[in-house]
Amino acid sequence: MTDTVESARFSRRSFLRTGAVGGTAAAATALAAPPVLAQAPIVMKMQTSWPASDIWMDMAREYTTRVEEMSGGRLTIDLMPAGSVVGAFQVMDAVHDGLIDATHTVPVYWYGKSKAASFFGTGPVFGGSATTMLAWFYQGGGAELYRELTQDILGLNVYGYMGMPMPAQPFGWFKNEVNTVADVQGLKYRTVGLAADLLQGMGMSVAQLPGGEIVPAMERGVIDAFEFNNPSSDRRFGAQDVAKNYYLSSYHQASESFEFIFNRDFMDDLPEDLQAILRYGVEASATSNLALAMREYSKDLAELSAGGVTVHRTPKEILAAQLDAWDKLIVDLEADPFNKKVMDSQRAWTEQVAYYELMNAPDLGLAFEHYYPGKLKL
Numbered sequence: 001m002t003d004t005v006e007s008a009r010f011s012r013r014s015f016l017r018t019g020a021v022g023g024t025a026a027a028a029t030a031l032a033a034p035p036v037l038a039q040a041p042i043v044m045k046m047q048t049s050w051p052a053s054d055i056w057m058d059m060a061r062e063y064t065t066r067v068e069e070m071s072g073g074r075l076t077i078d079l080m081p082a083g084s085v086v087g088a089f090q091v092m093d094a095v096h097d098g099l100i101d102a103t104h105t106v107p108v109y110w111y112g113k114s115k116a117a118s119f120f121g122t123g124p125v126f127g128g129s130a131t132t133m134l135a136w137f138y139q140g141g142g143a144e145l146y147r148e149l150t151q152d153i154l155g156l157n158v159y160g161y162m163g164m165p166m167p168a169q170p171f172g173w174f175k176n177e178v179n180t181v182a183d184v185q186g187l188k189y190r191t192v193g194l195a196a197d198l199l200q201g202m203g204m205s206v207a208q209l210p211g212g213e214i215v216p217a218m219e220r221g222v223i224d225a226f227e228f229n230n231p232s233s234d235r236r237f238g239a240q241d242v243a244k245n246y247y248l249s250s251y252h253q254a255s256e257s258f259e260f261i262f263n264r265d266f267m268d269d270l271p272e273d274l275q276a277i278l279r280y281g282v283e284a285s286a287t288s289n290l291a292l293a294m295r296e297y298s299k300d301l302a303e304l305s306a307g308g309v310t311v312h313r314t315p316k317e318i319l320a321a322q323l324d325a326w327d328k329l330i331v332d333l334e335a336d337p338f339n340k341k342v343m344d345s346q347r348a349w350t351e352q353v354a355y356y357e358l359m360n361a362p363d364l365g366l367a368f369e370h371y372y373p374g375k376l377k378l
Contacts (some may be wrong), residue, residue, distance in 0.1 A: 041076045042274070044266070049088040049105040051212045052081040055232040055296055059164065059258070060104040062292065063285035070277045075270075077102075088210040092261060096156045101266040102278075104163075107259050108193030115333065116149050118194035119342045120162070121256035124326045128350040130165035132357060133255040134286075137162045140349040145342050153338065159267055161282045163258035164289035167297065171250035171314040172227030173234065173243035181321045190214055190226035194329065195252040201325040211237060218242040227252070230293065231301040240309050249314045251322040258289070313377045 046064070050056040057079075064077040080100075082088040091103035092110035107120040120142065121133075128136070136142045143161075150156045172191075178184050185203030196206040207223055215238050217223045225243065227250070228234050239246075260282045267275055305311050334340040369376055 041071075041074055042270070044075060044077045044101045045080070045085075046077050046102040046104065047080040047082070047085050047091055047094065047100045048103065049082050049091055049109055049210070051237065053236055054081075054211065055230075055236065055292075056104070056258075057081055059285070059289040059292060062288045063104065063163070063260070063281055066284045066288070067277055067281040070281065071274055075274050075277065082210065082212065088212070092156065092158070095158050095261045095263050098157075098263055098265065100263075102260065102262045105259050105261065106256060107160075108195075108253075108256070111193045113154055114149060115194060115197075116153075116336075116339055116342060119339070119346070120146055121259070122193040122195055122253040123255070123346070124194075124330055124343065125251045125254045125323075126347050126350040126354070127358070128255060128346075128354040129357075130167065130255045130257055132350060132354050133346070134162055134165040134257050135353065136346060136349045137257070140353075141345050145345060149338065157264045158261050159264055160259055160261045161279060163260055163282045164286045164293065166229065166256045166258070167293065168254040169227055169229050169250060169252070169256065170231075171247040171252070171318070172225060173239050174225045174245045174247065175243050177245055177310075177312070178225075178247065178318070179315050180317055184225075184318065187225050188223045190217065190223045190228075191252060193253070194333075197329055198252055198322065198325050201328055202321055215239065215242055229253075230297050231304055232293075232296045232299075235300045235304055240304055240307060244309055245312060246304065246309050247312045247314045249319065251319060251326065258286075311377070 046060075048057060048060050050060070060079055064079050068076055082091075085100055086094045088105075089109050089112070091100070091105050092113070094100045095103050106122075107117045108122045111117045120137070133142070137146070146160055150158055150160060172189075174187075176183075181202065184199075187204050188207065189199060189204045190207050190209050191199060192208045196208055200206050207217065209217055209223075209226075211228050211233065214223075214226050214228060218226065219242060226239075228237075228239070231246075234240075234246075262278065267278065270278070301311065330343065334343065365376060
């Protein structure tokens with residue numbers, strides 16, 4: 001850590017202790033301080049991994065609004081898009097170093113530190129949805145495993161919490177139709193995390209790129225096809241301008257959630273009620289974000305379709321090949337004891353919880369077909 005970063009951290013911590021949140025020094029001078037200064041809010045610097053125009057910035061704003069209102073103005077958030085301080089993939093390091101106080105991101109973006117990061121959002125699909133795996137994080141031991149990875153194994157000075165469970169990510173955008181495994185082999189494809197290893201195992205050539213670099217890479221021929229996450233993000237950055245075949249349904253990233261990371265020193269120096277607001281604000285935003293996602297993702301999918309994009313369901317042959325590729329990848333991953341511990345925990349959770357979910361779920365496709373016959377592409 002540089003002297004500059006350490007000085008910045010010390011300065012911020014000193015301010016929190018003796019200024020905005022009080023302390024013995026502040027108490028000694030409280031009577032002499034103007035009331036407006038005594039009530040000055042704490043400002044939390046938070047950078048996301050998303051471009052300013054992405055719908056995920058709207059979702060991050062829903063978090064900041066809730067935190068600021070619940071804190072009664074005692075805590076405000078300086079929310080910045082990717083690139084404001086560091087690049088999209090560097091936010092974990094920036095929070096650890098104290099360059100920023102917090103980030104709104106996804107675990108796969110710090111996958112370069114440890115492949116185990118991918119288990120907390122883009123790991124093997126054992127039968128559970130993103131909601132199933134968010135429950136695993138909070139009720140099935142996932143949070144402790146995340147703490148072990150980030151703090152004990154990697155030595156990162158952070159706390160992390162999971163937010164909105166994302167709908168399964170589409171297989172993505174292709175210039176031509178892909179109907180068989182042979183059709184995707186050899187394609188230069190953008191994805192991130194363990195999905196890169198997975199699809200390389202299926203014969204694709206994978207580039208890991210931030211969202212803002214995808215369309216330029218397609219235009220230059222660096223990649224032939226790509227996935228990012230959802231119809232709204234994809235439409236906003238112009239996916240429909242560089243490809244016309246959009247494939248929904250995939251096992252490559254089917255259980256991801258947003259990640260909120262906080263610098264431990266910053267968090268620990270806050271009063272307990274503000275710490276609680278930051279933590280529980282993550283849960284509150286998960287509800288509001290998912291509601292926004294359902295409205296906007298579905299609307300944008302309809303508008304993409306109306307604008308000349310052909311929406312497909314990913315063929316079952318390709319889905320089956322993805323599961324086979326996961327099987328092979330899991331064998332390699334289990335050679336690492338921590339990886340195996342995480343996957344054993346996830347398998348036990350999904351065997352119990354997803355069994356209940358799947359057995360209990362009515363056939364919603366049957367109901368949809370009943371009221372909107374012929375619309376589903378199954």
